[in-house]
Amino acid sequence: MEMLSGGDMLIRALHDEGVDLIFGYPGGAALHIYDAIFNQDKVEHILVRHEQAATHAADGYARSTGKPGVVLVTSGPGATNAITGIATAYMDSIPMVVISGQVTRDSIGSDAFQETDMIGVSRPIVKHSFMVQNAEDIPAIVKQAFHIATTGRPGPVVIDIPKDVTDPGETFPYAYPESIKIRSYAPPTKGHSGQIKKAVEILMSARRPVLYTGGGVVLGDGSELLKQLARALGFPITNTLMGLGAYPATDPQFLGMLGMHGTYEANMAMSEADVILAVGARFDDRVTNSDVSKFCPNATILHVDIDPASISKTVTAHVPIVGPVVPVLEEMLEQVKASKIKIDAEALAAWWKKIDHWRERDSLGVTPAEGEMIKPQQVIQALYKVTNGEAYVTSDVGQHQMFAAQYYHFDLPRRWINSGGLGTMGFGLPAAMGVQLAFPDAIVACVTGEGSIQMNIQELATCKQCALPIKIVNLNNEALGMVKQWQDMQYSGRYSQSTYADSLPDFVALAEAYGHVGVRIEKMSELESKMKEAFAMKDRLVFIDVAVDPNEHVYPMAIRNGAMSEMFLSKTERT
Amino acid sequence: MRRIISILMENQPGALSRVVGLFSQRSYNINSLTVAPTDDPTLSRLTVTTIGDDRKIEQIIKHLNKVVDVAKLVDLTEGSHIERELMLVKVKATGAQRAEVKRVADIFRGDVVDITPTMYTIQLTGTEEKLDGFIQALAGTTILEVARTGVSGVARGEKILSL
Numbered sequence: 001m002e003m004l005s006g007g008d009m010l011i012r013a014l015h016d017e018g019v020d021l022i023f024g025y026p027g028g029a030a031l032h033i034y035d036a037i038f039n040q041d042k043v044e045h046i047l048v049r050h051e052q053a054a055t056h057a058a059d060g061y062a063r064s065t066g067k068p069g070v071v072l073v074t075s076g077p078g079a080t081n082a083i084t085g086i087a088t089a090y091m092d093s094i095p096m097v098v099i100s101g102q103v104t105r106d107s108i109g110s111d112a113f114q115e116t117d118m119i120g121v122s123r124p125i126v127k128h129s130f131m132v133q134n135a136e137d138i139p140a141i142v143k144q145a146f147h148i149a150t151t152g153r154p155g156p157v158v159i160d161i162p163k164d165v166t167d168p169g170e171t172f173p174y175a176y177p178e179s180i181k182i183r184s185y186a187p188p189t190k191g192h193s194g195q196i197k198k199a200v201e202i203l204m205s206a207r208r209p210v211l212y213t214g215g216g217v218v219l220g221d222g223s224e225l226l227k228q229l230a231r232a233l234g235f236p237i238t239n240t241l242m243g244l245g246a247y248p249a250t251d252p253q254f255l256g257m258l259g260m261h262g263t264y265e266a267n268m269a270m271s272e273a274d275v276i277l278a279v280g281a282r283f284d285d286r287v288t289n290s291d292v293s294k295f296c297p298n299a300t301i302l303h304v305d306i307d308p309a310s311i312s313k314t315v316t317a318h319v320p321i322v323g324p325v326v327p328v329l330e331e332m333l334e335q336v337k338a339s340k341i342k343i344d345a346e347a348l349a350a351w352w353k354k355i356d357h358w359r360e361r362d363s364l365g366v367t368p369a370e371g372e373m374i375k376p377q378q379v380i381q382a383l384y385k386v387t388n389g390e391a392y393v394t395s396d397v398g399q400h401q402m403f404a405a406q407y408y409h410f411d412l413p414r415r416w417i418n419s420g421g422l423g424t425m426g427f428g429l430p431a432a433m434g435v436q437l438a439f440p441d442a443i444v445a446c447v448t449g450e451g452s453i454q455m456n457i458q459e460l461a462t463c464k465q466c467a468l469p470i471k472i473v474n475l476n477n478e479a480l481g482m483v484k485q486w487q488d489m490q491y492s493g494r495y496s497q498s499t500y501a502d503s504l505p506d507f508v509a510l511a512e513a514y515g516h517v518g519v520r521i522e523k524m525s526e527l528e529s530k531m532k533e534a535f536a537m538k539d540r541l542v543f544i545d546v547a548v549d550p551n552e553h554v555y556p557m558a559i560r561n562g563a564m565s566e567m568f569l570s571k572t573e574r575t
Numbered sequence: 576m577r578r579i580i581s582i583l584m585e586n587q588p589g590a591l592s593r594v595v596g597l598f599s600q601r602s603y604n605i606n607s608l609t610v611a612p613t614d615d616p617t618l619s620r621l622t623v624t625t626i627g628d629d630r631k632i633e634q635i636i637k638h639l640n641k642v643v644d645v646a647k648l649v650d651l652t653e654g655s656h657i658e659r660e661l662m663l664v665k666v667k668a669t670g671a672q673r674a675e676v677k678r679v680a681d682i683f684r685g686d687v688v689d690i691t692p693t694m695y696t697i698q699l700t701g702t703e704e705k706l707d708g709f710i711q712a713l714a715g716t717t718i719l720e721v722a723r724t725g726v727s728g729v730a731r732g733e734k735i736l737s738l
Contacts, residue, residue: 184645
């Protein structure tokens, strides 16, 4: 059997697991591992400029490819810097393996230099974690970590490795396990047929049905089946923020996103539905609003999810179905096709008529500003046009994120990359790096704001080093727009700590300082042409800084503690 | 409602903290907790008593099942079961009280397991309720120290929690 050191074993195990790209940052406790990386060429390492960015980049890679993202950081501050990215991945169920260096085994617990209890610190935000006690265990632990991260409801797994375990001076027999069985871990592999039958009967008898689907459909690669099911039924469908792209946004059956900033028609349809089929969605508070007792009180809820704990957590499911999206939808589709119950065509036509009436309200209509002022929505509309709707779009968090979700019509899954659950500012740029590395020839746009982009701006250097031609679309309203919107709506316009117009950097000069191209757009008449020019620079990162209306709000917006039907539609209108 | 949840989990470092952390992270109550290895040294049995409505208990059980180290669990309070807790109480026992404390201990079938000229150490086993009752019965005396193990239990009859 081949003899390898702990460090070599780790990198070899990653390769044997099919990993070809990892994101990280070196430091003392990880140096043996970094030396092992130096001595091989199968696993490529991307050097970021901050460990948080390594996790977001791995996350963007995972979301766009469906493969697990891999991160390598050192102990102490390296590990704690990775925490925000691990939490981001945890909230959105992203498969990720984070390897952190640790101080030597005999100094653990002694408050050694750069020592942090990573297992303890990360415990509430990981699916599982491993502390490697012996180098011989490395292959089995790596195998288990990837198995846990990628199966069932995916999530991040931490492997903490003391420095002496990776010592190049000691070697051990290496063999990568072909398969692994963990007796205490058995994620569901199919749904309960009886429950599926019951759900299909209710679905076929519905008069005002809605399909409400979320990120689980994207993660479980169920988009194709979802399309088939929706078309077989002819029912209206809405996606959550995380589910965008799982169903083509340009399809006539699509009502748009639902929830806090969902379309009028999507939220009204939910509110008046008699049957809701939820698939891979978790009735999150951005969908249900804070008072769940008002949430769709007349609807029978059919809930498909791989995680039993997501079912009946906030909204009670009448028919719970625990299982992976693909086998469950397959079985549903079969039963729908074979069902003796005929869908009430008259009721469905009346339902669609009602929905079309809601659609006429045009809740995402944009009123252009007077003169040359650019509305932020118009930037996303221009982006959609310039990229033919084919870009991978990452976003940060705030108004720009909602505008991107509302106005970029995603027809394919894994194209919309955003931090939905944790809402992590600083996610967009590093996530775009992961996407661009996975798809070097694709158009990758990072829609951001001047607040969020400054949270991981240092990654412009990584983009330079790796020659990543990302297009950064900065909706620059010179303020923390979403905070300001809430302050307008709930704090009588007292802008506590949400403005900084006097101290914003010159983003064009900043981009140039990092060796990239910077473009500033201030006039509506130049928006599309300058965006086109920027996107025509195929081999360069272009930082497109767009001055937008600083007073714009995101609408529709759910009214706090209200029902799904209660929304502000503009600064002056509400339902 | 009070529930007793018994868990079989991997006897691994970190497993206990994952279970306990889950309770604090999701703001579930822990009234008592006991844990020790089973006849199979690779498995630990953990028993936790908690309080919550049916909805909360359902969530607790679902989340516990998600912990990778948790192999199997049962809500003992769902069926008939046997629960036991052990308590050691140090009580001041001088003068007339010496006989009185002994009498109370006898009534509760407690054993005096250690004595000094001024105190008794009494060992008592039973349900949580019985142990509470004993402490109340000692109200007239000076209790110096109480050490309780927390509740452990098994289902009655043929029901078995094992892998």
